[in-house]
Amino acid sequence: MSTSKIGIAIAAPGGAAPDNAALQLGVRRLEQQGFLVHNYYDDDKKFQRFGGTDAGRLAQLNAAAADPEVQIVVALRGSYGMSRLLPQIDFRKMADSGKLFVGYSDFTAFQMPLMKQTGRVSFAGPMMCDDFIRAEPVAYTLNQFWDCLRGPAHTVRGAVVEGGADNPVVDVDGKLWGGNLAMMVSLLGTPYFAPIENGIVFIEDISEHPYRVERMVLQLFYAGALDGQRALVLGDFSGYKLNPMDNGYDFEAMVAYLRQRLPIPVLTGLPFGHIRERATLPYGGMAHLVSEPRGFTLTISDYPVL
Numbered sequence: 001m002s003t004s005k006i007g008i009a010i011a012a013p014g015g016a017a018p019d020n021a022a023l024q025l026g027v028r029r030l031e032q033q034g035f036l037v038h039n040y041y042d043d044d045k046k047f048q049r050f051g052g053t054d055a056g057r058l059a060q061l062n063a064a065a066a067d068p069e070v071q072i073v074v075a076l077r078g079s080y081g082m083s084r085l086l087p088q089i090d091f092r093k094m095a096d097s098g099k100l101f102v103g104y105s106d107f108t109a110f111q112m113p114l115m116k117q118t119g120r121v122s123f124a125g126p127m128m129c130d131d132f133i134r135a136e137p138v139a140y141t142l143n144q145f146w147d148c149l150r151g152p153a154h155t156v157r158g159a160v161v162e163g164g165a166d167n168p169v170v171d172v173d174g175k176l177w178g179g180n181l182a183m184m185v186s187l188l189g190t191p192y193f194a195p196i197e198n199g200i201v202f203i204e205d206i207s208e209h210p211y212r213v214e215r216m217v218l219q220l221f222y223a224g225a226l227d228g229q230r231a232l233v234l235g236d237f238s239g240y241k242l243n244p245m246d247n248g249y250d251f252e253a254m255v256a257y258l259r260q261r262l263p264i265p266v267l268t269g270l271p272f273g274h275i276r277e278r279a280t281l282p283y284g285g286m287a288h289l290v291s292e293p294r295g296f297t298l299t300i301s302d303y304p305v306l
Contacts (some may be wrong), residue, residue: 001266005036006306008072009075009099010128012041013052014106015079023076026133037290040064041076050081058085065097072149077129078105078180084112086192095120100149100304103127104170104204108179110258111283112187115177116194121303123148124179124202124272124278140277146278151305156279157234159295165252166293168265172230176287176300178202185216188223195225200287200298202234213237216222220261222299231265231289232258233298237272269290270298 006028018021020043030037040060047053052060064073082173087108094101095118096170102123111122123224125145126132146219148154160167177196178184181203187193205213216274220226259266267289271279285303 006072007036007038007067007070007072009067009070010037010039010041010074011057011060011064012076013057013061013085014075015077016045016046016051017041017076017230019129019133021082022130023128024131024220026128034071038064038067043102045054046305047294048083049064051076054084054088057081058088060091061085061089065094065099070099073099073101074132075103075107075127077127078103078107082106082108082109087247091220094118096277097245098304100306101139102145102280104272104278105180105206106183107256108183109187111179112177113192113251113285117190119284121282121284123280124283127276129201130133131278134227140275141243141269143280144280148282151303153299153301154280154282154285156271156281156298156300157295158267158271158298160293160296163252164268165256165267167267167296168259169293170231170265170267170289172200172265173286173288174198174200175231176200176202176285177283178233178300179204181205181213181216182208185219188219188225193225195229196284198228198230200230200233200289201226201272202233202235202272202281204270205237206236207239207276209242210237210249214254214257218261222263226264229264231267232262233270233288233289233296234266235270236275239274241285251276256273260265265291267296269295
């Protein structure tokens with residue numbers, strides 16, 4: 001893929017860069033690869049834990065969307081901050097810009113209302129920190145990203161981890177939606193939450209004990225967000241610690257309970273989340289999910305490409 005005419009904008013709607021020197025190295029690396037990089041993040045203007053004041057971060061997002069030389073807008077990182085901006089974001093202007101918006105984690109709070117208000121597909125995928133600034137780039141993550149944006153269809157394969165229970169056998173179609181579980185639950189009951197009818201739901205999170213994951217999934221279920229969905233696909237849920245009080249209650253026990261309780265298939269093994277090797281997923285793309293006991297194939301189409 002030729003990169004000489006591809007413009008990438010960096011905006012920080014959430015957290016600040018943990019290492020600005022590493023960020024600058026990442027920018028230079030992209031430039032050396034032939035990309036035109038417009039970095040709207042200014043480390044000197046970071047505020048508290050954020051990539052700027054609320055007004056400053058909104059301005060970064062608006063400037064990136066308005067830049068005529070930019071095709072892709074990549075979030076600097078997740079952490080927290082998007083929720084503060086939601087009432088001020090003009091999602092119609094974001095959609096009409098034609099930009100491909102990319103991020104995950106906290107960025108879920110942008111993707112859901114963008115789809116709800118405009119029908120525009122965005123991308124759950126890599127962010128500048130730390131996917132594009134690693135000393136040793138992760139080939140799977142970056143190949144997934146560019147393969148997806150090149151289109152016209154994209155394939156992600158998942159596999160059950162060793163020792164995990166078999167997945168149910170399914171063959172379903174539906175629009176793909178979901179994201180970071182905590183962010184999804186934080187939007188429940190707000191004008192920004194919108195399940196996609198007859199969709200395929202993907203979720204991930206970091207440092208959330210299995211009981212908290214179960215509780216949040218049940219909250220989605222009790223709120224009706226999972227009604228009519230074709231499947232629930234679990235990505236990575238690492239970073240937690242079990243303790244003696246769990247008494248055998250672990251991630252597998254939680255998944256087993258959800259499979260008994262929910263009226264839709266629950267699959268594990270999606271390579272997505274706060275991990276090095278991360279798939280790119282078009283949020284709102286049309287997906288075909290085919291599962292066997294130890295793995296599955298997710299094929300997505302009908303989404304904007306470069």
